[in-house]
Amino acid sequence: xxxxxxxxxxxxxxxxxxxxxxxxxxxxxIKKNIPKGFTEVISYGMPGWVVSHKNYPAGYHCDPKLPLPxxxxxxxxxxxxxxxxxxxxxxxxxxxxxxxxxKHSDTKLDMGKSCIRFKNPDKIPFKLIGELAKKMTPDDWxxxxxxxxxx
Numbered sequence: 001x002x003x004x005x006x007x008x009x010x011x012x013x014x015x016x017x018x019x020x021x022x023x024x025x026x027x028x029x030i031k032k033n034i035p036k037g038f039t040e041v042i043s044y045g046m047p048g049w050v051v052s053h054k055n056y057p058a059g060y061h062c063d064p065k066l067p068l069p070x071x072x073x074x075x076x077x078x079x080x081x082x083x084x085x086x087x088x089x090x091x092x093x094x095x096x097x098x099x100x101x102x103k104h105s106d107t108k109l110d111m112g113k114s115c116i117r118f119k120n121p122d123k124i125p126f127k128l129i130g131e132l133a134k135k136m137t138p139d140d141w142x143x144x145x146x147x148x149x150x151x
Contacts, residue, residue, distance in 0.1 A: 007042060008027060008041075011042060012027065018121065019080065021121070022118075022124055023047075023121075026073050026080065026124060026129065029126045029127075029129055029130040029133070030049065030130070030133045032130065033130040033131070033134040034049055034133045034134065035134060037055060037139070038050065038051065038070060039051070043067075043072055044069070045074075046073060048072035049072075051067060052067045053067055055138060056068045056138075068142070069085060070086070070136075071085065071086075071133065076117075078119065079110070079119045080118045080121055081115050082116045082129060083114050083115050083116075084114055084132060085141070086132075086140075087116075089145065093132075093135060093136065096135075097116075101128065104125035106123075107123050
């Protein structure tokens, strides 16, 4: 589900009222916790945090013109999503998240490879997402990315 907006503010302001509050809180908790060195942008049509070309000149291997993506949030048709490349690339981080999730939420974890889906905006475990956001620095992500994905 694409949303108009060339900035994260425009994206969130363009959302239906029932999604705006949760997406605003999600964005704020990530901004408060994500380590320095990530840059907030619109990436793949949604708010995201990337490692800029200034900090990683090679860019993303799928399209080197793009900065290295790390974390995105989106209001999709049937859910709000957090896309976190670290849980996709680091089994230890994934295992930590899966173990911690039930301590923060009474809902069943709905997750794909890098996508964590929340069907009920009132049930997003914001504190846990904040903890997840701070778990990986840009240097950690670059090292993991180069080890696992860079050809």
